Amino acid sequence: MFLRSQVIRILGAACLTLGLASAALAQPVALPAQALKRGVNVLGYDPIWSDPAKARFQMRHLQAIRDGGFDHVRLNLHAFEHMDAEGRLSPAWFKTLDGVLASALNAGLQVIIDQHNFMDCAKAVDACRTRLKTFWSQVAPRYKDAPDGVLFEILNEPNGEADAVWNDMIAENLQIIRETNPKRRVIVGPKSWNSMDHLDSLRLPEADRNLIVTFHYYSPFPFTHQGAHWVEQFKNTSGVTWGTPAEQEQIKADFDKVKAWAQKSRRPMLLGEFGALETGVLAQRVAWTSAVARAAEARGFSWSYWQFDSDFIVWDMKADSWVKPILNALIPPMGGAAMVASRAGDPALDYLINSAKVSAWSVYGDGQSTQQVACEATGKTCLRVALQGKRANPWDNGAMAPITGDIRKGDRLQVLVWARLDTDDAKAQVTVPVSLQLNAPPYTALLSGSAVLTSKLEPIVLNGIAQMDQPAGTASLSVQIGQVGQSILLSAPFVLRNYTAGK
Numbered sequence: 001m002f003l004r005s006q007v008i009r010i011l012g013a014a015c016l017t018l019g020l021a022s023a024a025l026a027q028p029v030a031l032p033a034q035a036l037k038r039g040v041n042v043l044g045y046d047p048i049w050s051d052p053a054k055a056r057f058q059m060r061h062l063q064a065i066r067d068g069g070f071d072h073v074r075l076n077l078h079a080f081e082h083m084d085a086e087g088r089l090s091p092a093w094f095k096t097l098d099g100v101l102a103s104a105l106n107a108g109l110q111v112i113i114d115q116h117n118f119m120d121c122a123k124a125v126d127a128c129r130t131r132l133k134t135f136w137s138q139v140a141p142r143y144k145d146a147p148d149g150v151l152f153e154i155l156n157e158p159n160g161e162a163d164a165v166w167n168d169m170i171a172e173n174l175q176i177i178r179e180t181n182p183k184r185r186v187i188v189g190p191k192s193w194n195s196m197d198h199l200d201s202l203r204l205p206e207a208d209r210n211l212i213v214t215f216h217y218y219s220p221f222p223f224t225h226q227g228a229h230w231v232e233q234f235k236n237t238s239g240v241t242w243g244t245p246a247e248q249e250q251i252k253a254d255f256d257k258v259k260a261w262a263q264k265s266r267r268p269m270l271l272g273e274f275g276a277l278e279t280g281v282l283a284q285r286v287a288w289t290s291a292v293a294r295a296a297e298a299r300g301f302s303w304s305y306w307q308f309d310s311d312f313i314v315w316d317m318k319a320d321s322w323v324k325p326i327l328n329a330l331i332p333p334m335g336g337a338a339m340v341a342s343r344a345g346d347p348a349l350d351y352l353i354n355s356a357k358v359s360a361w362s363v364y365g366d367g368q369s370t371q372q373v374a375c376e377a378t379g380k381t382c383l384r385v386a387l388q389g390k391r392a393n394p395w396d397n398g399a400m401a402p403i404t405g406d407i408r409k410g411d412r413l414q415v416l417v418w419a420r421l422d423t424d425d426a427k428a429q430v431t432v433p434v435s436l437q438l439n440a441p442p443y444t445a446l447l448s449g450s451a452v453l454t455s456k457l458e459p460i461v462l463n464g465i466a467q468m469d470q471p472a473g474t475a476s477l478s479v480q481i482g483q484v485g486q487s488i489l490l491s492a493p494f495v496l497r498n499y500t501a502g503k
């Protein structure tokens with residue numbers, strides 16, 4: 001239910017401090033040079049390789065990637081198209097590659113050089129084998145003195161004709177690489193599109209412990225690829241949902257199989273690609289993305305999201321900014337080292353199960369626009385949501401903030417957001433529904449209530465007991481604003497689990 005008195009006094013002071021602590025935790029976390037953690041695929045389909053003047057991707061984006069919390073990029077190279085008749089790569093192409101590598105390393109990112117001509121190898125494996133060896137015969141010696149933060153990936157997603165001879169292709173290219181890069185980390189994955197189901201088919205040199213094994217994950221494919229024009233079976237498909245308990249458990253079961261293989265083989269694992277296409281429902285895509293990333297991390301796998309821009313995007317080139325719901329699903333701002341740092345500041349941070357930042361909000365619906373503005377709330381910043389008239393239903397416009405931590409039955413949940421109408425009219429008043437709800441149909445509410453917004457910045461507070469278990473990434477805080485009909489301000493959201501003031 002919606003409360004105003006006692007809970008405000010409990011949460012108000014705690015959250016005022018929370019906002020100040022959160023700002024200090026926004027800096028990127030330094031990672032060990034030898035460790036891959038969280039990455040993103042870049043530059044696979046950018047004009048930069050043919051004409052750098054037409055590039056969408058700019059070198060400044062590499063710093064944005066690092067500042068966003070990523071520690072590496074997987075550089076997708078379709079190099080065969082840039083070879084001459086003798087298989088030589090042009091000086092201009094190498095100049096571009098040199099520049100990308102230098103900019104990435106200067107930004108503090110590690111770089112995977114990924115040879116990405118997988119379909120050439122699927123359709124004409126003999127010609128591919130020659131070109132692939134020619135590629136590594138040029139690339140490996142060129143970067144033999146590069147920092148350890150440069151990694152090689154022999155070939156993306158072998159499939160088709162390449163499947164039958166894939167282990168031979170690994171051996172012959174690894175031999176070329178090791179002649180000049182005996183200790184370089186090299187990434188290799190199984191046949192059949194780097195399928196986890198074919199890990200047992202890999203034949204790797206036991207003595208070479210500088211190998212990282214990769215696999216790709218897009219399951220369930222009808223959900224992640226609905227509407228994909230390049231997949232004949234699903235190009236006209238829409239409305240496929242995800243998020244049932246069985247579907248969530250399937251991810252864990254799949255990754256447990258990968259972990260078992262990794263432990264048996266004593267090989268580090270990289271989830272080299274995963275993502276859900278924009279044609280799916282955003283809230284469900286966020287939930288799936290978070291579930292996959294957290295499942296990988298829980299089992300010690302590093303990961304690289306597919307991809308920065310083009311499709312499956314985490315960066316909107318037109319807006320020149322992050323797609324915040326996807327970014328927050330990949331990198332919960334209060335995860336990892338930030339949680340450790342919080343104990344030295346406000347202990348209430350340890351009870352947060354969401355990102356306590358204004359940027360956590362995702363606003364949907366027609367006739368709306370957003371802007372961060374100064375305000376008197378926690379952190380001194382609010383999100384201004386401009387709304388062009390009332391909609392038929394409250395839920396036709398809404399602001400949502402993902403819950404990045406898990407919820408267990410019996411947990412005490414507390415929510416606080418400051419909000420007001422952006423008006424000087426002291427008599428203005430609008431009631432809006434507020435809830436903690438699931439991301440998938442039927443969007444069941446875990447907590448629900450309503451808030452009366454006025455011209456005065458006041459707290460919205462919800463509290464209650466969780467009646468069911470909910471895995472991380474499957475719920476969101478929702479404020480339904482379709483019938484507000486004017487601009488509003490929202491502070492950073494705070495969702496705490498089992499917090500008691502004074503602890």
